[in-house]
Structures are given as structure tokens and as C-alpha cells.
Amino acid sequence: MEHSYLQSVIKQFQYYKSLADKTIAQLNFEELQKEFAPDSNSISIIVKHMTGNMLSRWTNFLTEDGEKPWRHRDTEFEDTYTSKEELSAAWENGWNCVFKALETLKHEDLERIVYIRNQGHTVTEAINRQLAHYSYHVGQIVFLGKLIKGSDWQSLSIPKGQSESYNRDKFSEEKGRRHFTDNN
Numbered sequence: 001m002e003h004s005y006l007q008s009v010i011k012q013f014q015y016y017k018s019l020a021d022k023t024i025a026q027l028n029f030e031e032l033q034k035e036f037a038p039d040s041n042s043i044s045i046i047v048k049h050m051t052g053n054m055l056s057r058w059t060n061f062l063t064e065d066g067e068k069p070w071r072h073r074d075t076e077f078e079d080t081y082t083s084k085e086e087l088s089a090a091w092e093n094g095w096n097c098v099f100k101a102l103e104t105l106k107h108e109d110l111e112r113i114v115y116i117r118n119q120g121h122t123v124t125e126a127i128n129r130q131l132a133h134y135s136y137h138v139g140q141i142v143f144l145g146k147l148i149k150g151s152d153w154q155s156l157s158i159p160k161g162q163s164e165s166y167n168r169d170k171f172s173e174e175k176g177r178r179h180f181t182d183n184n
Helices: 004-025 043-058 073-077 084-104 123-152 163-171
Strands: 113-116 119-122
Touching: 004 043, 004 084, 004 123, 043 073, 043 084, 043 123, 113 123, 119 123
Parallel strands: none
Antiparallel strands: 113 119
């Protein structure tokens, strides 16, 4: 695990980002803003919340508390984006902050203590916390996208009824160590 954890976790973050990216690409701005019930979150709002979280947690990751004084979390749940381009730019900015922080980490950093709201976490625990948080919200984004698109949805995984074909292709490959997101 000494050298594989950071590489693996970066690939996991890239994978979840790609699922959301592929969902967002299928939707127009009005669809991104669709709320299904009062007090529910649209994809736009989820993106805004995730972006706020990313910027707060990953800016000066090793040296400052992950909950920055300049973050105003409650406003992340107000849909203020004015275009898909603005939403996409914010989304990319948040993810760039995540990857910049992750790519500077060394194996020796994994047991260092970082804080989120004064709660100490090892770097590994803080990374795992954010990976779980982002995958949770990406799942919401994908689910909402699928609801919005209905029969026009372009599957992001193995389409229904195609598992046997998919498995046949995978088992026809030579065994080897690789990340599950490779060759997708």
C-alpha cells in the first residue's frame, strides 16, 4: 500500500468526477436546475455545494483547518449559477483544487494530522472522508440525471441486459493488475 494508495485514490476521485461530468454533459442548464420537490437539491445546487466543500477542504490542505472561515456553506444551497458554463467553470475549479492538493502529497504525509472543524484526522482519514462524501453526491447527480433524461439517458455503466456480454469481454482479457477504471 505504501505507494499505491495515493495513485489509487486519485484514480477514484477522477472516476467519480467523470461520472458527474458525463451526466452534466447530457443535460441543458434548465435540466441542471430541476428540483423534484420543495427543499430538494437540483444538480446545480449539488455542484455548488461540492465545489464549496472542495475549495474549503483542499485549499492549504496540510496547514489549515478544512472548514475555512470564508466558506458560507448555507449559501451553497441557493442556486445562483446563471449558465451551464458558469456552473462548469466552478466545478472544474473545485476539482482542480482537489487534484492539486492530492498530487503534492507524499507517502510520508498519510499519517500527518489535519483538521476539519477542529477534529483531527490522519491525511488518509481526511482523504477517505472526502472520497465518500463526493461519491455520495455524485450518486445523487447521476440518479437525478437519469430521472431527468428518462429513456434518453446514456448509460454510464453496464447497460441493462448487457452484463453477460460485458463479462465475456472482460474475461477474454489476460489476468493482470489494473485499476477498474482503466479501459472504460
